[in-house]
Amino acid sequence: MADVKVAPPAGPPDPPPPVDLPVPAAIAGLQSAMPGAVLALSFFVGDWTVIVDRAAILDVARYLRTASGAAFDICSDVTATDWPPRPERFDVIYCLFSTTHGQRLRVKARVADGDPIDSVTSVWPAANWLEREVFDMFGIRFSGHPDLRRILMPDEWQGHPQRKDYPLEGPGELLLENPLDWLKLRQARDEADIE
Amino acid sequence: MVELVLIPLLKIIVVLNATLLGVTYMVLLERKVIAWAQSRLGPMRVGPYGVLQPVADAMKLMLKEDITPARADKWVFTLAPILSMVPALVVYAVIPFGDEVHLFGRRISLYITDINVGLLYVVSVTSVGVYGIILAGYSSNSKWPLLASLRASAQLISYEIAITLTLVSVVLMSGTLSMVGIVTSQASQGVWYAFIQPMAFVIFFIGGLAETNRAPFDLPEAEQELTGGFHTEYSGMRFALFFLAEYANMIVVSSVATTLFLGGWLRPFPNVEFLSFLGIVPGWCWFLLKSFIFLYLFIWVRATLPRYRYDQLMRLGWKVLIPLAIANLILTAIVKVALA
């Protein structure tokens, strides 16, 4: 797929909802309850997205989980997207579903490299492993997470593979310059464990 | 000299070889029967219908590298398979395969010896077999086998109690501990003890499954839980010894059950006159047939049932089987005294 290199996009388009489309009650409620938290709304191919302030994410989550008009009791997914040219390069995305209202909502927060974001595990315990995966793959730290470790990659791995500046073929010689050294290191550590 | 040394020696050689051959073919039988239960064919490649499969298995196991784990307790690791195999073979000394046959002008009894504490001998020798499993688990220096050996020691001791209690009921009926004596007393009383001691028979069967680590009580070697159980770290011939010991124990249990409950070498309904034409079949054939039925039951159960959990196994042993066995024993004693 050697197609022509184009400049990397600076961010998602996040098209605003059409003016004549009624905003769902849950989003309207969120906007009125926490006016400062919601930065923008987006609507695309039938999916509603709320872009919120990073600092307010835990409050937003708590509201969406508990408010009767929202009651998003399922946290389907927590993931992230990397937009390197943007100053706040990461989008952390929460896919929610409400079993009472049968509707979906995506919540997005922008995070700069190195900045932490509050963990929502206290609201949705399901987010535990999902946030670990985001940490593992993107290096976004979740403050207040009970057990923030790598999950898919080995513990001693360097770098975060899903970032756009991470090469597809892996770190190559950078990490495994001499695999034997690495093996020895590991063996020594294991033996120390046994003793 | 011939009577004292040669004939017993020949008997021992015949019994040991027959046992080992029986054990290897027991493995094939099990694979075949389970395969048929599962709509498969089983071994088919080595020899016609796979009949030479045991030979191939034995060759493979003997030629395989015999690995001792680096941090194993070496001599206990070597001792364990021997400890589990020897008791399983020694028991055959008192099992009466038949009455007497006339061969080359001599009357030869079809058992190696008949000692007056035969049944106790069986129980005590088999109780030593548990050491093989426990020491294997301990000496492997691996956690899964250790767990398995803990399971095994608790399981075997618990079920031994229930089994021994059922045996006492049988002894009450027969009035003797001699294996031959128990068969002859069934002949003289004209009934198999399975019919007058059905409870003891069932408890003995269940306990026998547990004592030989067979499904649904195969916890010490539960592959899905303990990755192979106590013999996880064994390979080659030492592994084969464990395997052979298990099957030898199965044959022991079914032989003992046949002797105690199914009239040993007696034909069915030994006191019914019009069935006397069955007498043309020699006694040892009846014995083998009955043992075979028992072995088939073992295999059938394995193909059908899921496995018990450790706590459930213990509960069944201590809270169901042992009280039932004691109740049966007391009832037998009362009836016996009342009739006397």
Next chain:
Amino acid sequence: MAEAIAFYVLAACILGFAVLVVTAKNPVHSVVFLVLDFLCVAALYVTLGAEFVAAIQVLVYAGGIVVLYLFVVMLVNVKRPPEAFRAGGRHATLGLALAGAVLVEAAAIAVWSRLSPAAPASAAQTVPVSGNTEQVGWLLYTSYLVPFEVASMLLLVAMVGAIVLARKES
């Protein structure tokens, strides 16, 4: 003659294994030697014509009680540091004292039985049944009924006590 040879060989084995039980560094090895010791004792019983006692010896001691020993040894972490073997002054004196007491007792019994040897033999002659097992049973339920029942009560009490001790407060 053959009996004497068997006795001395077995006695040597018993003593040798007993020494190994005490000296083995690994508690599991000790237990294995103990089993071998018990098996030799059972063989000794057989040479004395007491098959029943021999079978019971194997069944109860080798096959039952020592399995529990092994169970406990494996379950409880008894890997002691090497110092524990060296600095055992108090235990050594206690052990020597106990061994001395047992020796004195054995000697006393030997001397006493030499002085009045007829007592146990006469009891066996009054038994109206023949056969090893039957004789043991007869004696247990006639001459020794009370000690037998007391012993069983003692075991029951011990068992209940063990359960009470092991039970966790819930």
Next chain:
Amino acid sequence: MFDTDELVINMGPQHPSTHGVLRVVLRLDGEKVVDADVVIGYLHRGVEKLSESRSWAQIVLLTDRLDYVSAATSNVGYCETVEKLMAIEVPRRAKYLRVILSELQRIASHLLWLGTHAMDTGAMTVFLYAFRERELILDLFEEYCGARLTYNSMRIGGLPQDLPPSWDRKVLEFCRIMEGKLEEYETLLTGNRIWLARTKGVGVIDGAEALALGLSGPPLRGSGVRRDVRKDEPYAAYDEMEFDVPLGVAGDTFDRYAVRMQEFRQSIRIIRQAMQGIPEGPILGKVPRLIKPPAGEVYHAIESPKGELGFFIVSDGKSTSPYRFRVRPPSFCNLQALPRLVKGHLIADVVALIGSLDVVLGEVDR
């Protein structure tokens, strides 16, 4: 009095009952599990990263290798997501065929679950019976698309080919056989005292907690939560199908088992309806030759045999591969509940619980 330690033991990554390369670090008190830590990633192949340099059509192949025992449903999920992104109208016949293939796949996947779950508890005959019937489904798939495991059976906009001749008769014949065989499995397990003892009351989780922990699919429905993507957010032709969502009550291993056993029957029911009502017409919608969706983000979920399988895809509108490709794997999220479920149970229950969650490590690790 005595010094007793907890035993730390590694179950896996090479272990007969961890269904692949799952590793569970158990802290044991005797045989009782005090704590469990699930270690995954041994089968991580970087599917998400890899997809960012593959064309949209090639990714269908990668989705085969997520849940490799249920490739067709993953194919459906991915294709529907791209269709949603590109607003492609899929012909009704293709929608019906997707339902049929999905449900056949669901039966195949549940059969594998049933066999391995029973095998883990020691009932080995059920395993071979289940594989015997699964073979029939694999034959059907082989006849349809030529493959037996990684089907690559969907295309963006529809399906690669129409049904082979007389395939529909074979499917109905399979449904007939399967109904009889279900009775056979239930005879071996459902009424079996040992099976009941091993599954009832093991790994109990109530509905609210199951939702909070992110369970989906049969494990969630086993706890009595009525949540099925096929009903809540119908896709393909599920809105035209009539079927029930089986629910459990106690939320234990047995209920999860019972739910799946009922789902077999519901799947057969759906296949029969779809076979009856299948319309004539094209099987591929209007799809541009070069697939290049507009810039934007989309999330779409389907009900895979394991639970809610979601795809979150970001397109930048310029390149011929996705900018970000994210799979919401149901096995991953279900497995998260394992430490909670096994706590206080015995080792034997750990294998039963891994079995009752029905995880596929290809999907967990991606």
